[in-house]
Amino acid sequence: MAAKEAAVVAEPKKKSATPKVDAESMATRQRDISVSEFFAKNRHLLGFDNPRKAMLTTIKEAVDNSLDACEEAEILPEIAVIIEDLEPTRPATAKSSRYRVTVVDNGPGIVRKQVENIFGRLLYGSKFHRLKMSRGQQGIGISAAGMYGLITTGRPMAIFTKPKAGQPTHHIELAMNTKTNRAEVTFDKEVKVFPPDRLRNLTAGTRALAEQSGFLTAEEFPTGTSVSIELDGKYQRGRGSVDEFLELTAIANPHARIVFVPPTRVTEDDEPDVLTAAEASAAAVAKVTTETNGVIVFPRGVHELPRETKEIQPHPKGIELGILLQMLKDYEATEKGGTLFKFLQECFCRVSASTASGMCESIGLTSRTKVADIGPPQAEKLFKVFQESKLAPPPTDCLAPIGVRQLLAGMLKGVRAEFYAASSREADVYRGRPFQIEAAIAFGGELPGDETARVIRFANRVPLLFQQSACSSFKAVSETGWKNYNLSQPRGGIPVGPLVIMIHMASVWVPFTSESKEAIADYDEIRKEMKLALMECGRKLGTYLRKRQRMRREGLRRDVFERYIGEIAKAVHAIMGADPKAIYDALLEQANARTAVADQVLDEDGKVIKDEEPSGPDDDGVLIVHDAIAPAVAQLSSTPFAPLDFGNTAKKQSGAGVTGKSNTSSKAGSKASSKSGSKSAARANSKPDSAASPKRTAKKAPESAARTELRARAAKAASRKPGSNKSSNDGPRLF
Template sequence: MDAVSETTAKRRKGATAEELATRQRDISVSEFFAKNRHLLGFDNPRKALLTAVKEAVDNSLDACEEASIVPEIAVIIEDLQPERPASAKSSRYRLTVIDNGPGIVRKQVENIFGRLLYGSKFHRLKMSRGQQGIGISAAGMYGLITTGRPMVIHTKPKAGGPAHHIELAMNTKTNRAEVTTDDEVKDFPPARLAGLSSGTKALSAEGGFLSTEAFRTGTSVSIELEGRYQRGRGSVDEFLELTAIANPHARITFVPPSRESSEDDEGSILAGAEASAATRATATTETGGVVIYPRGVHELPPETREIQPHPKGIELGILLQMLKDYEATEKGSLFKFLQERFCRVSSATAAQMCKAAGATSRTRAGDIEAPQAEKLFQFFQEVRLPPPPTDCLAPIGVRQLLAGLLKGVRAEFYAASSRSAEVYRGRPFQIEAAIAFGGDLPADDPARVIRFANRVPLLFQQSACSSFKAVLETGWKNYNLQQPRGSLPAGPIVIMLHMASVWVPFTSESKEAIADYDEIRKEMKLALMECGRKLGTYLNKRAKMRREGERRDVFERYIGEIAKAVSAITGEDAKRLYDALHAQAKRKTAVADQQLDEDGRVVRGQEDPDDDGVIIVPEAMTGGPVDEAMSGPQSEAPGRRPATRAPGERPARAKPAASSPPAKALPRAKHASPKAASPKRASKPASKPSGKPAPAAPPKVPPPRPAPRRTFPDGPTLF
């Protein structure tokens, strides 16, 4: 510091400690987050709209699952300024999310929607989407700040009873809700919503939209907010698509606003177009603008149990606090405390621990002093304990992962793997991975990574996320994919990673990226490698089959000419010669195919012979019906492996269904035929005919064949 500024600083009259003290006061969480709304994901209008949807949908799904109700969720975004100028970057929207969950009892409404950091999920160790108790109230607060309008809640906790209609605004100073309207109505789900557009009218007319039967109980939340609706990466559409993939048991209806906001620049449009091509939901249907993500499986995820913390997963300060709490409520012994408040502590271990703390089994927990607690804590680290129980986790499951991907991504090959539970910081977690390859996915782009934590899609901060790092660190070259140094693999591939845990370590409150714990990343890599091996095996086989296919093509190309030439010399009937040669060519390559199958089986045999985590959809190459691969198994004889070959395919390529075909169809599932789930599905061009392809259609090209190619019907076309 130079002399001049030093003297100035001295001369200026400073505030005294007393004066400063008058300005020092409590900061309400609501105030803090109102100022720092980017921490919660409300950085810009587009992301704010998405975050609001996300928080509401997460809450709805959690509520349904806790009440063991198969979720039925509607997301409706109304544009409240449809007449705004075309150049407007944002608009005012009314977001309404309705679920068929258990509803909320009247007295809790204010707390749940009107306070930050109030919730049921923070204090327990149980797997759920929400963790902190910030989400939906923050969304309401954002709406209030940007539009001044209160949140509107309809909730119906009893099937026969009335619905509460509550309008509330949050007071950020006090972190409490101020209720402006509170009455009871019969109107649930609100009838107004069914009449929003021609699409909603048509759907509700057939009972497919907000029917009173499907929503016997439930909650509807409406928030008016400043936002921007635009499709593409990081959009509401992408979020719902991915949510549908990770939650195949949920049926989600989405009514988008009538128009998109004006675009920022050309680049984002393109990026958006790519994104939607990569995840074009094949089973998704659209009626008059209403998008339906049908249910893929009909069973709820297994119910999870709440667990006590694991001794190895807590810190010293937490232990001290726990001791204090215990004294305040139970006044029990240390021995009892250890057994009740921790998991995996048997009576023998508890006795050992008491001894280590220099106490007896009858010492009161409240009498434990800090030095003793520290000894106890030390002992926690040294003692051998079983890992925490894993029934607190509900992984998506291999079958559901495949169902979800099959529903959401149009590819040729799908593989999934589910690791067994592991522990980080004393908290159990479980990693699942799935990949989709080929089909309609863009061939030269870097892989697309879709990340989930407790079934919630993570759309932002990809590169900060442990799962993204795990993808980078996996050696995809081993599985016949290209991978530039230090980058994502390139090719038509979508990589999906899911972490299920009682506490997902997010890098920030907006829950956008998973923190980079070594234990977590290692499990992720192992899961990816499992999928990668399956893909590698498939690609090897596909390369072989392609070579065989080309071989056959070459033969077929020339035999017409040969038949003609030989006929011209000998006078033998050209067609007869052609047929004989054609039969030989078929036989020749059929033999080759057979060998290929056997090879394939040998390769598979080295792996787990019972792994069912693979689906191959040969039709995906030509846009054939994916539905058949899904519904196919149901029509097959029991015990027989279903062939996923299309009916029109050449028999020479046929693999005997009994002899371990490479294509394993979805294991027999209870999932609905997508047709039943969405009666209007045929109205979208992307949706496929549910019936078998007409015999007149061009013959199906087997998977490895490069299309288009010439095919030889039985009669030669040459003569």
């Protein structure tokens, strides 16, 4: 397009010089435009608008490819993302700086002869022509990133790939020729070691991790690919950052382990006010990560790969007339003399023998009619029949939804809230393409209560970080009536409150609004499904909030009673000499029984994900984190009651240590939940790395961190059964 314009602009000049310009002379200047050239000039279409976004897009494309490759080869993904600062002396305020981005995976590797095509050509890939769910689609991403690097730094991209265990590794450097849309190999050698040694020795953090066999070990990477791109970029934390992308990727891909080595120098933000707000939100989404010496590890949450997806044939309702004509032509070319009946059965999904013959008849043809004999009028009739026919929706085994259980696990891992709900819709169809919507919400806990909810969006497990308001999911969130679920929502807007909303669309073809894949196009069918999924989550939240309200009320009641019981016991003792402890205990028991709801609800809803028993997705898709709620109930009484001296305190309660501990933990929690507003403000003031503060350290092997976390929370919940006298709500006040 750009080239064409240039030609037009150039025209008047020529006219004045040699007025005789005709079609002939113009034809000499009319030529092909290379896709590479086109995108080099329009790089914003691919997500390389500015240095910061270029950095993110580069990493995003590489990580997407890595995950796709691992899953297709049925390997549990092990991915390292490394950003090296190549100009550490550059002032921190510089608009951009030179970095080297390296992404290493343990995927199947790439055979030597395909390397140039995969990394050096735009619109070359395995995923474009099929109807199968995958992250990448068009085959633009990584090549475009390499091209961007080449344009901004002049440095080719370096690839190490090892397609077979025990075989040598190819070390190739590629520079793309934008004119020809072909790569030029500038370096090609076989090396022994994979992953490259150099990466393990970058920083103290990487060395330490490598020593614990947690970073780029040869055992973990028997095969794999490493891509390094040097580029002019900017590394900055906050909304839309590499950190956020990896964090969200970890949420949607609990089966992957990701190690992130950020650069040593972080570019300071030049708009601190804007960022502090963003930081606060980002900090609200804390991660279950270990961060040692600057290396961040996103551990693996589950050990099953996502369901293997099948490739499907197009659905009759999902094609256009032109495509039908093309398909007929293609079929005739491959199957000389094939019948229409066979064509319908072989090239489409959900067309049975009887429907196929029925279709043939309804356009006045028979099953034996040859495809070659079908002219455009019949094709058009056939197309109409397609639209009118009643067909089963396309099969859904081409989709691999995240699943309710994994959604909850992912949210739990990434968002520190008190209530989680997830719902996974049945697959539906837009334009004949199957898709499936999943939604999850997290509420309360440490999330900031006075801001609009954060919406995190995923398409085929890839986080979408930009153009939120252009996205179908955003519209679905605004159109959902959150007020019905006890949340406040400005008219036609995003609800306000301590809420994180996650929406995932899985499809064989996600309709993005642009090549940079930042927003999902607004199809009615998609938006409707999204709203239904959100409503399902919302209903669960509404129920929970109402219960919680009642629980709080009861907790408050109990607290009031408990406060005065000691005084009453003492007064009665002073008047008529009754044993104050006996009266105290008797009254306390009554108080607890009368406010049992405060306990009951906790237990009733304490549906914790059971990681050990793969009993399919959790029935109601709800998860409640008790230590985030209980403290709010006990909030007023969080200061332990001073011992009343009755003179007979010899019979001390046995579980004093236990109760004491749980009391302090609930105290800390209560502050968090009650003052989430002020807390978020406090956070905003501190730096992001320290602000993500309650970084929960994984106790055991990093892979099982989420599981340990779950179990710990479940155990805590179980210990709060009513009636058990050692529960933290009893005893400790007095003795």
